[in-house]
Amino acid sequence: MRCAFRRNFGSLSIDGPLSETSRWRAIVRVLRSPVDAIGSALLPASCTLCGSSLPRLSSVPICDVCWSEIPVQCGVVCSRCGDSLDAPVVEGIAATQLCRVCRVAPPAFARAVSFGTYDGRLRDAIHALKYDRLHPAARKLGAMLAEAIVPLQPEVPGGMLVIPVPLHRTKQRQRGFNQARALAQGAISACGRLHPEWKLTLAPSTLMRLRATETQAGLTPTQRRKNVRGAFKVSDPAAVRGQNVLLVDDILTTGATARAAAQSLIKAGAASVYVATLARARRLNGNHQSNSVVQNAFADMHSSSSSHQPTS
Ligand SMILES: [Zn+2]
Numbered sequence: 001m002r003c004a005f006r007r008n009f010g011s012l013s014i015d016g017p018l019s020e021t022s023r024w025r026a027i028v029r030v031l032r033s034p035v036d037a038i039g040s041a042l043l044p045a046s047c048t049l050c051g052s053s054l055p056r057l058s059s060v061p062i063c064d065v066c067w068s069e070i071p072v073q074c075g076v077v078c079s080r081c082g083d084s085l086d087a088p089v090v091e092g093i094a095a096t097q098l099c100r101v102c103r104v105a106p107p108a109f110a111r112a113v114s115f116g117t118y119d120g121r122l123r124d125a126i127h128a129l130k131y132d133r134l135h136p137a138a139r140k141l142g143a144m145l146a147e148a149i150v151p152l153q154p155e156v157p158g159g160m161l162v163i164p165v166p167l168h169r170t171k172q173r174q175r176g177f178n179q180a181r182a183l184a185q186g187a188i189s190a191c192g193r194l195h196p197e198w199k200l201t202l203a204p205s206t207l208m209r210l211r212a213t214e215t216q217a218g219l220t221p222t223q224r225r226k227n228v229r230g231a232f233k234v235s236d237p238a239a240v241r242g243q244n245v246l247l248v249d250d251i252l253t254t255g256a257t258a259r260a261a262a263q264s265l266i267k268a269g270a271a272s273v274y275v276a277t278l279a280r281a282r283r284l285n286g287n288h289q290s291n292s293v294v295q296n297a298f299a300d301m302h303s304s305s306s307s308h309q310p311t312s
Pocket residue numbers: 047048049050051052062063064065066067
């Protein structure tokens with residue numbers, strides 16, 4: 001699904017006479033369109049997400065209010081896949097609950113963590129990053145992702161090999177960049193500032209996407225599973241053998257992509273795979289979908305020749 005917000009910001013069709021400011025903004029928008037990233041670094045404009053005027057030059061045209069409205073994931077989550085559980089929060093009790101899918105068909109990854117909920121301004125910001133090519137936003141969004149990654153340090157104190165979920169080369173060419181890689185770079189920089197002793201190494205070419213899969217958005221759980229099944233291959237097994245891997249992506253929904261990628265990495269000899277995504281979308285949306293996710297996860301688990309479980 002494409003961005004549903006403010007797609008007309010670049011338009012010059014403004015009703016009524018243009019004020020000086022409006023004229024200036026209109027010129028800015030026209031100038032910006034062909035030189036997207038460079039323009040956003042140099043020219044004042046309005047917030048990409050809400051349209052309000054930005055008070056100063058910024059490489060990231062998102063206002064402070066929109067940043068502050070980004071929803072953080074809260075409440076009780078599955079201790080394995082990070083999906084929200086509809087359970088009351090009990091003060092002082094560590095959440096060790098598992099969702100139904102992880103109980104029936106545990107994924108190949110040890111744990112998945114997310115910064116926020118795929119909703120509101122976070123959804124808008126991810127759409128702007130991916131489809132409006134708002135590259136400079138990756139730095140700040142990556143710093144948010146780092147907040148989700150840092151709590152993994154006690155489990156994997158030696159550091160991790162950070163692998164962004166790859167795009168197929170055709171899609172990478174179309175989009176011009178891989179948002180997962182941009183987020184991973186932002187997160188590594190932020191983690192480095194917070195914990196310089198923790199070694200996070202970017203390994204962007206280690207995992208390959210073999211097929212040009214359809215976008216997962218809008219697909220049913222069964223379609224998602226079939227879409228990514230066998231889609232990943234580790235290009236350099238020696239690089240991942242014995243390593244603790246952190247797989248990075250922008251969104252995790254049913255977990256089909258993360259499961260498939262983690263399975264390839266474990267099969268190639270990774271000691272463990274953790275998953276960090278900027279946003280977590282609610283996976284379960286009624287019993288029918290819940291059942292399909294469980295059935296698909298179970299089928300995937302048994303379709304793999306690998307029976308490895310991650311170690312942490
Ligand atoms: Zn705004």
